[in-house]
Amino acid sequence: MHEIPFEEILQRLLDLKANRVLIQTPEGLKGEAQALADFLERNGIEAIISGDINYGACDPADTEAKRLGCGALIHLGHSYMALHLEVPTLFVPAFAKVDVVPALERNIEEIKKLGKKIALVTTTQHIHQLERARTFLEENGFEVLVGKGDSRVSWPGQVLGCNFSAARVNADGVLFIGAGYFHPIGLAISTRKPTLAVNPYSGDAIWMDKEAExxxxxxxxxxxxxxxxxxxxxxxxxxxxxxxxxxxxxxxxxxxxxxxxxxxxxxxxxxxxxxxxxxxxxxxxxxxxxxxxxxxxxxxxxxxxxxxxxxxxxxxxxxxxxxxxx
Ligand code: SF4
CATH class of the missing domain: 3.40.50.11860 (Diphthamide synthesis DPH1/DPH2 domain 3)
Incomplete structure (x- = not known):
């Protein structure tokens, strides 16, 4: 389940005076995209859903939106990326509703094996809980480093499958919060530091060193x-x-x-x-x-x-x- 701020999107479209929009979505948010299109149409804005597969903010459909005569593009599921875009684009990240702290609590002994000074990183879906995670870890005696990252990411501590700049800090090990293997394997290879991935959905923690090898x-x-x-x-x-x-x-x-x-x-x-x-x-x-x-x-x-x-x-x-x- 993800949170999409329908009312806020509507207000921003009204401010832009966009009466037709293109909605672009990753695979996992097709239901939300359709619900958003229904909501916007009930509020007088014509909404077209893009059927093309989208994997990241690196692939905005702004050119297609312009060709379709849309006054704006709504790009669901990913955070802002600095690109030259042909129509006003609303990047709408989808934050997961899962609490990350129970998984950290459950794996605290494994996390201790990373060392005292840890780099804390996550993906867009859990970035809104990074401060909660940091507080919990600090209360448990860790020194937590959240790297700023470069201009390709939107928030400190955020990683993409192609960008681990936020993990380049002077830490003993890297703690990744999120699901999937691609990001934490990339982190382990890129930082060459012990990397532990804690999955907030399953509550599991997996060391990435073997996976990276x-x-x-x-x-x-x-x-x-x-x-x-x-x-x-x-x-x-x-x-x-x-x-x-x-x-x-x-x-x-x-x-x-x-x-x-x-x-x-x-x-x-x-x-x-x-x-x-x-x-x-x-x-x-x-x-x-x-x-x-x-x-x-x-x-x-x-x-x-x-x-x-x-x-x-x-x-x-x-x-x-x-x-x-x-
Ligand atoms: Fe785009 Fe990077 Fe994600 Fe690949 S890993 S889809 S290039 S943001």
Whole structure:
């Protein structure tokens, strides 16, 4: 269950004098998006729901909203990201209604193994409870550090799957509050510190060090599979917050300098089936790091991140997570 402030959204749309809006939603908030559309229409605002899949604030549908003649875009589920947008956009984060403190209480002995000084981080869904979590931990004798993060995040202590800047503080270990493995594994790899993930829904706590090692082994296997590749497709995204054209060009240049054939490809929704028919031996995804890391099993060719290409070419030997920094 998530809290969406319907009345506040309506007021902001009235202030903007937007009488038609596009509502963009992640998979988990489709019901809320539909309820919001009904609410807005009852209040005299025409609401269109975007049926396209959305994974993050990095992919606002502002261009589509403009094309549809909308006076505003409502982007549900994610916090503000600094991007150049074509229509006024309301980023409406969805805060989970679950209390995080019971899970911390239950796992206090595990948390103590992180050390005295801990970096506290979470995702947008639980960010509204970060202060409660901090108070609880301080009352239990910890020194809690909440990093500010860079311009890609909206709040201190917030992490994205592509940005762990808020965890870069001088702590003994990292405490992540949230569900799912992608963020805490990325934190463990990126910070190289003991990382404990406490799930406020299940109440479980999982150490990420082994998970991180497992992921790194899988990534080395991808790099090994690409060792004999001669022809590389280097994919950049056309999604506003994933567009890393300069980085993609740098990768193309590096590959060419090492005698490889490399071509730049631009895509919106990056998936292997759309690439069938091109003549490449391997791909590099210079966009959301979740694509090559989470989805590689669906690719029939090896798929790497920019950092992994550097390992492949012998330019580095330590594994580094691919982050998009602001
Ligand atoms: Fe999330 Fe990927 Fe977008 Fe980063 S680039 S915000 S990880 S969807």
């Amino acid at each position: 497992r992921l790194i082994r899988k990534r080395w296997a991808q790099i090994a599979k690409a060792m004999d590749a001669e022809r590389f497709g280097v994919i950049t995204s056309t999604k506003k917050g994933q567009l890393r054209l300069a980085e993609a060009k740098r990768v193309v240049k590096l590959l060419r300098e090492h005698g490889k054939y490399a071509k730049l490809i631009a895509m919106n929704h990056i998936s292997y089936p759309a690439l069938e028919g091109f003549d490449f031996d391997a791909y590099v995804v210079v966009a959301c790091p979740r694509v090559p890391i989470d989805d590689y099993e669906n690719w029939r060719k090896p798929v790497l991140t920019p950092r992994e290409v550097e390992i492949l070419l012998g330019l580095r030997d330590d594994y580094e997570f691919d982050e998009i920094l602001g």
